[in-house]
Amino acid sequence: MSNNGGLTKLDGIEQMRGLAALGVVVAHAVDTASYLGTRVDGSFLPAVPIASAFGTCGVDLFFVISGFVMAHCISQGAPISATPFLWRRFKRIVPAFWLASAALILLRLAFGDPIAPEGLATTLSIVPLTGQNEYVFPTLYVGWTLAFEIGFYLMVAIVLATGCRRASIGVLGLAMAAGLLGTIWQPASITARFLINPIYLEFACGVAGQLLFSRRFFGRHARRALICLLGSFLAMFIVHQIDLGVSLRPLAVIDGDASLKRALIFGPAFMLLVLGSIEPERSASRLGQILLFIGRASYSLYLTHPLVMVAIGHAEFGAWHPNVYWLVAALTSGSILLGVLAHQFVERPLLHLLRRFDFRRVGDCELGSIGYCQSNLAAAQRDNRPGCVANP
Numbered sequence: 001m002s003n004n005g006g007l008t009k010l011d012g013i014e015q016m017r018g019l020a021a022l023g024v025v026v027a028h029a030v031d032t033a034s035y036l037g038t039r040v041d042g043s044f045l046p047a048v049p050i051a052s053a054f055g056t057c058g059v060d061l062f063f064v065i066s067g068f069v070m071a072h073c074i075s076q077g078a079p080i081s082a083t084p085f086l087w088r089r090f091k092r093i094v095p096a097f098w099l100a101s102a103a104l105i106l107l108r109l110a111f112g113d114p115i116a117p118e119g120l121a122t123t124l125s126i127v128p129l130t131g132q133n134e135y136v137f138p139t140l141y142v143g144w145t146l147a148f149e150i151g152f153y154l155m156v157a158i159v160l161a162t163g164c165r166r167a168s169i170g171v172l173g174l175a176m177a178a179g180l181l182g183t184i185w186q187p188a189s190i191t192a193r194f195l196i197n198p199i200y201l202e203f204a205c206g207v208a209g210q211l212l213f214s215r216r217f218f219g220r221h222a223r224r225a226l227i228c229l230l231g232s233f234l235a236m237f238i239v240h241q242i243d244l245g246v247s248l249r250p251l252a253v254i255d256g257d258a259s260l261k262r263a264l265i266f267g268p269a270f271m272l273l274v275l276g277s278i279e280p281e282r283s284a285s286r287l288g289q290i291l292l293f294i295g296r297a298s299y300s301l302y303l304t305h306p307l308v309m310v311a312i313g314h315a316e317f318g319a320w321h322p323n324v325y326w327l328v329a330a331l332t333s334g335s336i337l338l339g340v341l342a343h344q345f346v347e348r349p350l351l352h353l354l355r356r357f358d359f360r361r362v363g364d365c366e367l368g369s370i371g372y373c374q375s376n377l378a379a380a381q382r383d384n385r386p387g388c389v390a391n392p
Contacts, residue, residue, distance in 0.1 A: 012277030067206020301339025
């Protein structure tokens, strides 16, 4: 599993999670700087407007990674039934989300911001269960992505409950069915839109990537395929002038209007990017170590960075007009610091506490949060198995 450079085979995926989290944080930092308007000096990349929002495709990368890692864990780890699987998913995602939501609510109340009761309901349920035809974002607005994660985990649980011998194949088929059904039917119920949506094709790409990985298609082979894919994409764009405009608004994904286009553009490319990041003989560069460090704290970073954005959004600068680039850098750095502290002193102790309520210990795979899982690396090495993405 490990090499002389200090990396395990799948640490590249952890680095991709760090990259995805950074993309989302930078995008929200730019949005916050834009919200401050005249209180900030300058504008962020005015010549390339889409660049300020492009980081939100980190969400798509998260979905692909989630599909890969869940498929890898259920195929490589010890057998697990549906109920323990769902409990492990619940304890990794929901309590931390509720804690971060409570912190954001207290912060907003301190600034005198009103809290919508409908948002509180979505905060508690994550997947909306109110029967409304319009989606109300949870108080911690990034929770909309967790609703799709939960929908995918339900698919995994269904496959596990059937006792399917090739669980990864079953999950792939179910995710593709939910995605393809969402392309031809847009249900009126907002709950159904989270369960049947073309965005699940991105999860399916992640599962397909794991199946390719199990057949030793990764590393330089995947990177070459990614270069070919991007080259073909660029050639088609030059020759036919294809409209590549993709809506990055969450509601466009939730309603299904932009899901298919995002899945077709980002899904295969990010699948190859994830596979290309897997390199057993790769040495740990300084940038790689930074991304690995951020990747391990990425769930806490994802949940807590809105607190930094809200706090700065209410800040009074007086006569000082900070430069927009310095402001974005400060927001990003502050978010990373808060995320790392939350990971170390809140998320990990919380998981340790909740582990007392486990049904039983299952193998060496501790199924993790958005797109990663913890593993007992020593056990994986003893058994000569690839294990799951290593985490402390």
